[in-house]
Amino acid sequence: xxxxxxxxxxxxxxxxxxxxLVVIAMAVSAGILFPRDPLALAGRPLVWPFSNxxxxxxxxxxxxxxxAQIFYGSRISLLIGGVATAIAVAIGTLIGAFAGYYxxxxxxxxMRITEAFQTLPNFVLLLVLVAVFGSTLMTVTIAIGVxxxxxxxxxxxxxxxxxxxxxxxxxxRTLGMKDLQLILGEILPNALPPVIVYAxxxxxxxILLESALAFLRLSDPNVASWGNLIGxxxxxxxxxxxxxxIPGIAILVTVLAVSLVGQGLNDALNPRLKSR
Amino acid sequence: xxxxxxxxxxxxxxxxxLFLILIGVFLLxxxxxxxxxxxxxxxxxxxDAATARELRKFYGLDVSVPVRLGNYLLHLVQLDLGFSSIYxxxxxxxxxxxxxxxxxxxxxxxxxxxxxxxxxxxxxxxxVNKWPDTLISTLxxxxxxxxxxxxxxxxxxxxxxxxxxxxxxxxxxxxxxxxGLWRMIDIARHLILxxxTLxxxxxxxxxxxMRASMLEVLNLDYVRTARAKGLDETRVVMGHVLRNxxxxxxxxxxxxxxxxxxxxVVVESVFSLPGLGRLAYESVVQRDLxxxxxxxxxxxxxxxxxxxxxxxxxxxxxxxxxAEG
Numbered sequence: 001x002x003x004x005x006x007x008x009x010x011x012x013x014x015x016x017x018x019x020x021l022v023v024i025a026m027a028v029s030a031g032i033l034f035p036r037d038p039l040a041l042a043g044r045p046l047v048w049p050f051s052n053x054x055x056x057x058x059x060x061x062x063x064x065x066x067x068a069q070i071f072y073g074s075r076i077s078l079l080i081g082g083v084a085t086a087i088a089v090a091i092g093t094l095i096g097a098f099a100g101y102y103x104x105x106x107x108x109x110x111m112r113i114t115e116a117f118q119t120l121p122n123f124v125l126l127l128v129l130v131a132v133f134g135s136t137l138m139t140v141t142i143a144i145g146v147x148x149x150x151x152x153x154x155x156x157x158x159x160x161x162x163x164x165x166x167x168x169x170x171x172x173r174t175l176g177m178k179d180l181q182l183i184l185g186e187i188l189p190n191a192l193p194p195v196i197v198y199a200x201x202x203x204x205x206x207i208l209l210e211s212a213l214a215f216l217r218l219s220d221p222n223v224a225s226w227g228n229l230i231g232x233x234x235x236x237x238x239x240x241x242x243x244x245x246i247p248g249i250a251i252l253v254t255v256l257a258v259s260l261v262g263q264g265l266n267d268a269l270n271p272r273l274k275s276r
Numbered sequence: 277x278x279x280x281x282x283x284x285x286x287x288x289x290x291x292x293x294l295f296l297i298l299i300g301v302f303l304l305x306x307x308x309x310x311x312x313x314x315x316x317x318x319x320x321x322x323x324d325a326a327t328a329r330e331l332r333k334f335y336g337l338d339v340s341v342p343v344r345l346g347n348y349l350l351h352l353v354q355l356d357l358g359f360s361s362i363y364x365x366x367x368x369x370x371x372x373x374x375x376x377x378x379x380x381x382x383x384x385x386x387x388x389x390x391x392x393x394x395x396x397x398x399x400x401x402x403x404v405n406k407w408p409d410t411l412i413s414t415l416x417x418x419x420x421x422x423x424x425x426x427x428x429x430x431x432x433x434x435x436x437x438x439x440x441x442x443x444x445x446x447x448x449x450x451x452x453x454x455x456g457l458w459r460m461i462d463i464a465r466h467l468i469l470x471x472x473t474l475x476x477x478x479x480x481x482x483x484x485x486m487r488a489s490m491l492e493v494l495n496l497d498y499v500r501t502a503r504a505k506g507l508d509e510t511r512v513v514m515g516h517v518l519r520n521x522x523x524x525x526x527x528x529x530x531x532x533x534x535x536x537x538x539x540x541v542v543v544e545s546v547f548s549l550p551g552l553g554r555l556a557y558e559s560v561v562q563r564d565l566x567x568x569x570x571x572x573x574x575x576x577x578x579x580x581x582x583x584x585x586x587x588x589x590x591x592x593x594x595x596x597x598x599a600e601g
Contacts, residue, residue, distance in 0.1 A: 012417075116296040119576050123538025124556055128301055128568060131560040132308040208423055212542045215425050216557060230426055241433045248426030255421035 006268040013264020019257035023074050030071035038068040038224040046240050060229065060243050061236050070250050072224040077207050077254055080141050084206040087145025089199050092152025093188070099153070100160025101183050111157075117150045126209060130218050137220040140213060144206050152195055152202065159191035193269060200262025204255045211251050226251050283587035290580045294573075298352070301572045302345055305565050313337060314563075316361045335359070348569075357570040362562050367570040371552065375574070377447050378540055378551035380463075384471040385536065386529065389478035394525065396479075397486020398513065404491065412483065419480035424539055428473035428546040435469060442468055445548040466547075474543045478532060485528055489521040496520075523594060530586035533579045 007013050030038075045063040047055050057067040099110040117125070129143035163169065164187060172186050213219040214227025221228065226247035233243030313331045317323050332338045336347055351358065357367035400412040436444035443449070448463050493499065494517060502516045541553035548554070552571060559567040 112293060112296060115290075116293045116300065119290070119293055119534065119579050120297050120301075120572060121534040121538035121575050121579065123535075123541050124572060124575050125301075126538075127541065127556055127560045128304060128572065131563070131565070131568060132304055134309075204421070211423050212425055215423075216542065216545060218557075218560065227423075230423075230429070234429060237429060237433060238437055241430075241437075244426065244429050245433075248423060248430070251423050251426065252418070252421050255423075256417060259417065259421060 003268040007264050010264050010267060012260050013267070016257050016260020016264055019253055020261055023078065023254050023257060026071050027074040027078050030068075030075060034065065034068035034071055036068070038072040039064060039222075046236065046243075048240075049242055049246070057246055058242060060232055061240075062232075066229070066243065066246055069224040069229050070226070070247060073226040073229065073247060073250065074254070076137070076223050076225045077210065077251070080137075080144065080210045081203045081207040081254075081258070083141050084144035084148065084210075085199050085203040087142060088148035088202050088206070089152050089195060091145070092149040093156045093192070093195060095149070096153040096156025096158075097160055097183050097188060097191070100157040101164055101179070101187065103161075107157075110153075114150045114153050117147070122147045123209070123212070126213065127218070130213065135213075135218050135220055137223055140210065140219050144209050144213075147209075148202050148206060152198060155195055155198055156191055159194065160187060163187050163190055197262060197266045197269065200258050200265065204258045204262070207251065207255055207258070279588060279591040282591065283584055286587055287580070287584050290583070294576055294580065295349070297576050298349070298569075298573055299345065301569060302348060303341070305569060306341055308563070308565055310563055313361075319362070335361075352573070357573065358566045360559075360564055360567045360570075362559070362564040362567070367567050370555065370567060371570055371574050374550060374552045374555045377549050378537075378544070378553060381467060381470055381474060381540055381543070381549065381551060382536055384467055385475035385478065388471055389475040389482050390525065390529070393479050393482025393486055394522075396483040397490060398518075400483065400487045401490035401494065402509075402513070409487075413487070416480040416483050419476050420484075422476060424473050424477060425542045425546050427476055428469065428543060431469045431473060432546075442466075444469075445546075447549050447551075466549075470543050470547045470549060473546065474536065474539050477539070478536065481532070482525060482528065485524050486521065489524045490517065493517050493521045519593060523590070526586055526590050526593060530583040533582035534575075537575050537578060 041063050043052070043055060043059055043063055043065070045059055045061055047059040049056065049058040049066070051058070055065055055067065057065075057070065060066055060069070095110050095114065099107040099114075125147045126143055129146065130140065133139045133143065169182060169186055172182050177186070210219060210225070211227035211230070214225045215231040215234075217228075217231055219225060219227060229247040230244045233240070233245075233247075236243055313328055313335060316331060317328060329338070336344065339347075348358065355368065357371070359365075360367045360370050363370045396412050396416075400409040403409050432444045435442045443466050445466075447466055448459065449466075499512060499516055502512050507515070537553070540551060541556050543549075544551040544554040545557055552574065556568065556571045556575075559565070559571065
């Protein structure tokens with residue numbers, strides 16, 4: 001309750017929450033407002049925004065409604081952002097938990113692997129994964145999750161290192177609890193809050209990664225994604241720059257919203273750090 | 277000397293990591309649909325099975341996966357990254373040709389982000405919660421959320437198409453062959469927009485870290501002592517605070533080296549720069565897996581090198597590090 005009050009006292013956090021709710025509302029209402037396929041031909045190509053009431057945001061190079069693509073695109077961004085983040089956090093907490101709890105050679109091996117993932121540039125590994133497994137919505141989402149887990153893993157490991165010898169864990173050990181019970185039932189719930197706050201960073205980065213991939217035409221071409229639309233608009237950038245400009249603003253607003261909410265949560269949950 | 281051995285030890289520790297990456301990606305690429313020979317045959321317009329078999333033998337693809345991996349690593353130790361069938365040249369040559377633009381771009385972006393992150397971070401921290409701080413912090417948040425490729429495209433629209441101040445892409449003007457100083461100026465003009473585009477998100481990160489780290493150091497006792505001695509604010513910041521506040525910034529360079537290299541893939545594609553990032557993209561599209569593996573190796577090597585330099589720099593900024601080691 002206290003945390004919620006603190007959250008709503010910060011104007012930036014409230015703005016972030018409002019923006020995020022707007023994006024979610026867009027995703028939910030896309031099917032009602034635009035019942036037709038957003039990738040179907042809707043009218044003349046390259047209609048400027050605000051010039052035709054049928055297409056408030058205009059049409060793209062092949063005559064598809066930009067407004068519809070923006071609304072449906074929010075679904076893709078939220079879906080990929082959410083699922084990829086869930087995958088990254090799940091892998092990260094698991095690896096970080098085992099590394100931090102057991103220490104020794106387990107920690108050594110797991111951290112070596114983490115280091116390898118961190119040494120190889122994220123985006124290059126993403127390119128390799130897409131080259132190998134193709135670029136459907138599912139493979140792209142999983143690939144983004146797979147390249148994003150090292151940071152949550154390090155965070156979880158650090159939490160486990162500081163928690164594993166606390167009294168409540170030792171008490172559990174004396175009671176004869178198994179390692180797995182201690183890790184999942186006792187330590188993990190205490191280690192999770194900072195990881196969940198960090199998940200907002202992972203989500204913001206996932207959305208940016210997907211849009212960059214889509215811009216390079218390496219993401220799923222059969223869904224209405226903001227990155228796809230920017231890539232398309234690049235062909236007509238010289239005059240009809242709005243085709244690329246509009247989806248870019250959508251990405252910016254979404255990523256901004258996610259980071260503001262994350263920062264607000266962080267400040268609300270760790271009030272002592274707020275002055276930073 | 278002590279610093280060198282310390283950094284050297286960390287460098288040696290990264291060699292197993294490098295091999296882990298190479299083996300992992302090598303095995304991963306075995307799952308890729310189609311190999312070099314398939315790509316080559318497609319380029320030649322098809323061929324019979326006998327030709328394919330001969331080509332596989334020529335490229336050493338007719339043996340089992342572990343043997344191929346062994347061969348690859350054996351060649352790698354001799355700095356031989358294999359042959360790119362798409363470019364018809366050794367992979368090492370292809371990559372070396374593409375390396376200079378990327379390194380130039382990364383150095384320029386890093387300097388831009390570091391310098392302005394530093395300056396804006398100091399300004400924001402000096403007037404905490406006043407309007408310059410609010411303005412700078414807000415801009416930082418927006419820059420952080422801006423997709424770099426989109427910023428690049430919009431910069432092209434404004435500066436290349438409407439104002440026509442700067443070229444929209446390419447590394448240099450091929451139309452007129454230039455030399456010496458003029459060529460340098462020409463390349464610099466081509467790199468302004470890519471540098472801004474790639475550096476923007478790092479600028480946002482650096483100014484945030486610099487601001488936080490300044491605020492932390494400004495509250496330490498020794499700064500109070502410096503003020504009590506009667507030093508003016510500029511001398512306090514420049515002579516006492518800066519050096520300690522810089523440490524997290526330097527750490528960040530090492531942590532972000534990989535991200536920056538990844539970002540250059542996108543930026544080089546936007547501005548059609550003939551760099552390593554664009555090569556990575558092209559080799560994915562053209563299924564040139566040998567080159568892709570070579571790029572993985574070189575980019576990991578680059579990241580390790582940057583971290584080595586950061587270690588040295590770090591020890592220089594903070595003598596305690598080498599003393600304790």
